[in-house]
Amino acid sequence: MNHDTIHYPVFSDQIISLLDLHPCHVVLDGTCGEGGHGKILLSFLNESGYYIGLDKDAAILRIAEKRFSTLKKRYSLVHSSYANSLAVLKSLGIDHVDRILLDLGLSMFHIQQENRGFSYQSDDILDMRFDQTSHSKSAFEIIHTASMEELTEILRVYGEEVYAKKIARLITLQRKTSLIKTCQDLSQLVLRVKPYTGHIHPATKTFQALRIAVNQELADLKKMLQEVPLLLKKGGKIGIISYHSLEDRIVKQFFIQTEGLNPVNKKIILPSAEEIKINPASRSAKFRLGERL
Ligand SMILES: C[S@@+](CC[C@H](N)C(=O)[O-])C[C@H]1O[C@@H](n2cnc3c(N)ncnc32)[C@H](O)[C@@H]1O
Numbered sequence: 001m002n003h004d005t006i007h008y009p010v011f012s013d014q015i016i017s018l019l020d021l022h023p024c025h026v027v028l029d030g031t032c033g034e035g036g037h038g039k040i041l042l043s044f045l046n047e048s049g050y051y052i053g054l055d056k057d058a059a060i061l062r063i064a065e066k067r068f069s070t071l072k073k074r075y076s077l078v079h080s081s082y083a084n085s086l087a088v089l090k091s092l093g094i095d096h097v098d099r100i101l102l103d104l105g106l107s108m109f110h111i112q113q114e115n116r117g118f119s120y121q122s123d124d125i126l127d128m129r130f131d132q133t134s135h136s137k138s139a140f141e142i143i144h145t146a147s148m149e150e151l152t153e154i155l156r157v158y159g160e161e162v163y164a165k166k167i168a169r170l171i172t173l174q175r176k177t178s179l180i181k182t183c184q185d186l187s188q189l190v191l192r193v194k195p196y197t198g199h200i201h202p203a204t205k206t207f208q209a210l211r212i213a214v215n216q217e218l219a220d221l222k223k224m225l226q227e228v229p230l231l232l233k234k235g236g237k238i239g240i241i242s243y244h245s246l247e248d249r250i251v252k253q254f255f256i257q258t259e260g261l262n263p264v265n266k267k268i269i270l271p272s273a274e275e276i277k278i279n280p281a282s283r284s285a286k287f288r289l290g291e292r293l
Pocket residue numbers: 007008009010030031032033034035036037038054055056057060080081082083103104105106107130215220221
């Protein structure tokens with residue numbers, strides 16, 4: 001791992017072969033982050049190849065830019081949601097790409113960086129927006145404006161949280177008397193209704209659910225997937241790394257149902273025991289590859 005960066009890219013040793021990348025390819029990396037995969041992909045591309053990196057988070061893209069600037073390769077970094085990939089490619093004068101990579105969710109950067117509000121252990125204000133320049137609601141705003149039914153639905157659907165109703169009820173009771181302002185405030189509140197049953201912190205699912213709601217993650221993914229047949233050249237491939245069943249279900253259905261797109265690997269690819277040992281955050285990663293016919 002590079003010491004200036006925090007995130008360890010999943011499948012980093014295999015990403016070139018998993019994507020079946022050729023040095024002259026044009027690649028769209030929809031989730032550039034700190035540029036972990038991006039650096040590997042860019043280093044492999046030759047002077048005919050081109051890399052386009054997108055991220056919703058402008059701060060994280062600045063780190064990638066710093067890493068890429070010394071590589072002397074052809075690339076563009078754009079602060080955008082991957083849900084707007086077609087428009088971004090059009091603005092760059094690119095019609096189609098050979099490969100797409102999506103490495104979904106959040107980066108370790110978001111967990112460890114101060115004032116982002118993603119980590120249940122921190123005293124940060126509950127923000128959780130990937131794009132801090134957007135006017136979309138933060139986790140704090142959702143917690144204080146959503147009805148009990150809406151909160152239950154967010155926790156049940158996006159967190160698959162069996163304690164959804166109890167947690168939502170407690171949130172709505174608590175907010176009448178005092179603000180639930182920080183990550184600690186929320187995780188302490190969850191602990192009052194949900195006990196520890198293993199190593200996983202009881203607030204993990206609540207934080208996942210709110211993060212997905214704040215960033216409209218599943219809506220963005222579905223919009224992007226609809227555009228894939230228009231983004232890829234014939235024979236082009238898309239590799240998607242997902243980290244929980246909600247995302248993976250959407251990706252799996254997309255590969256099965258989309259006309260003109262075939263799943264390449266029928267069996268999902270998982271990280272090796274060795275990779276999980278080096279990078280425990282990779283333990284829930286699943287890789288699927290699809291090809292445009
Ligand atoms: C798992 S990290 C990617 C790490 C990256 N592959 C690397 O190797 O450094 C996911 C990234 O996707 C970004 N992201 C999440 N949703 C996004 C969206 N709809 N559009 C663009 N970027 C998004 C996050 O800000 C985060 O930086």
